[in-house]
Amino acid sequence: MNAFNEPQPVSEELLNQVNQAVTDEFAHRVGNLCDLVRIPGIAWPAFDPNNLQLSAAAVRDLFASLNIFDSVDIVTAKMGDTDQDGSPAILAHRAAKNGKPHFLLYSHHDVQPPGPESDWQTPAFEPTVKDGRIFGRGAADDKAGIVAHVAALSVLKQIAGDDFEVGISLFIEGEEEAGSESFRNFLNENQAALEADAIIVADSGNWTVEIPALTTTLRGVVTQQIEVRTLDHALHSGMYGGALPDATMALIRTLASLHNEDGSVAVPGLTHRPAAELPYSEEAFRKDSGLLDGVSTIGTGSLLSRIWTQPSITVIGMDTKPVDVASNTMLPSATAVISMRIAPGDDPDEATEKLRAHILANAPFGAKVTFGPHSSGRPFASDTEGWAFKIAKDALGKAFGHESVEMGVGGSIPFIADLTEVFPSAQILVTGVEDADSRAHSPNESVHLDTLKGAMVAEALMLLNANALSRA
Ligand SMILES: [Zn+2]
Known part of the structure; x- marks a missing residue:
């Protein structure tokens, strides 16, 4: 759905x-980022929720200081169907004028727990600049995403003037690392304020x-x-052993049927x-993953297709007799949990049916199979033909001086x-x-200063270019 005229490349x-x-x-802006990194806002129950309030207030003040929004508020929604409030999010809005595109800018201000302090070369919550990078928990994921939005908006205002016409909604989440439990309610309750032609997810x-x-793709x-x-x-x-299947x-034979000889x-x-x-x-992949010497990779097709755009199956849990209480007994039942990643474009419900049919067809000796708890998340494939994608690709190429590439992510981002x-x-x-060296979620997380700057330039170019678009 291309509601806007063909965008022109940035001059x-x-x-x-x-x-x-x-x-x-x-x-x-680097100073803003360092101030945010010093606030250890972690949305897991074991950590002080007051830090999330401090972090939300700091983020709200940053965006409010731009003086471009009609409103900048701290807002919460209930978690799932519970009575409990989710973590504080920042919601801001400025309406588009003269039919210009409206953007929703997303990032999150909560961070992963730091893990053992001894694994960090510099203190997790004391931002440290070293070798062209800023180290600290959240320096990359995703407080750098927040300051990229701030800088892009600031530059948009400077260059296009106070009365710029592109519309902006802002949603800075406070619990992404803890499973985004109130995300869906937040979207539903604030749908009008968040409605946009294009969404920039800087994460x-x-x-x-x-x-x-x-x-451009995420697996489901x-x-x-x-x-x-x-x-x-x-x-x-x-x-009884020898004449009866335990x-x-x-279960093992059923699970073994899920993969071919080559592991696909x-x-x-x-x-x-x-x-x-x-x-x-393959050498880089072996090193990145820690695959042991002599152990081969599995699957067919390019390595990146195997982790980004083809299905994979992992048995993530099994209940049989634990080793420390093993006795000479044949078990009547055994249970497993299967995690199947599905390719962009696949449908979770159809994929579930195919998985179940395969299991039923491959359970040996007439064994009885029942399906227990089930959940699923949709894969994602972005629209690479639309005006927003064209603007983004042009802006990234100009900002970095190198054409941008299309990456997949093998995991899911449920939100x-x-x-x-x-x-x-x-x-x-x-x-x-x-x-590639940012180590999000790990000790010694960092953001590269040049990449951060490139992201700010690219996003400002996107907004400025969209500000010049007119409706078709
Ligand atoms: Zn993140």
Whole structure:
């Protein structure tokens, strides 16, 4: 749905102007980032929730100080169908004028727990600049995303003037790392204020420090518990073993049927797609993943397609007899939990049916299979033809001086599925400030200063370019 005229590439003149404006305020914005990193706002129950209030207030003040919004508020929503408030989020709004595009800018101000202090080379909540990077918990994920939005908006106002016409909604979440429990209610309750033509989700990464990326695909996930039963009670393995199938053996054979000899997924009918061709050697993959010497990779097709755009199946839990109480007994039943990643474009309900049909067809010896708890999350594939994607690709290429690439992410970002459901006509741009060395969620998390600057320039260019668009 292209409601706007074909965007024009950013001019050399505008690029120079934006580069200069970002350079002028960069030190100030790095200071903003460091102030945010000092607030340990963690949305897990074991941590002091007061820090999230402090962090939300600091973020609200940052955006309010731009003097561009009609309103900047701290807002909460209930978690799921409980009575409990989620973490404080920041919601701001400024209406579009003269039919210009409206953007929703997203990032989150909560962070992952730091883990053991001894694993950090510098204190987790004391931002430290070293080797061109800022180290600290949240320095990349996702407080850098927040200051990228702040700087982009500040530059938009400087260059396009106080009366710029592009519309802006802002949603800075406070519990992304803790599962976004109030996210869906928040979207539903604030739908009018969040409605947008394009959504910039600044919470992902770039291919390298030099090569910018848009994250264009995410895999979905299907989690399915299964129970396999073969006997109506446990039996002595000496007296009956050899003539009766025990449940553990039947479960193992059922699970073994989920993969082919080469380790690729054997469930028929699932979606498989190719991934972008980016340089990634098996050697680098082995090193990044810690695969042991002599152990081979599994699957077929390019490595990136195996982790981004093809299905995968992992058995993530099994209940049989624990080792420390093992006795010579044949178990009547055994249970496992299967986690299946599904390719962008696949449907979680259809994929679940295919998985179940495959399991029923492969349970050996007539073993009885029942399906227990099940959950799923939709995959994501962005619209790479729309005006917003074109603007983003042009802006990233100009800002970094290197054409941007399209990345996949093998995991799921459940809230992106929520965004696509609540705002089906919005184009979603998943951008980011991270690079391959950012170590989000790990000790010694950091953001590269050049990448941060590039992200600010790119986002300012996107907003300025959209400000010049007119409705078709
Ligand atoms: Zn994040």
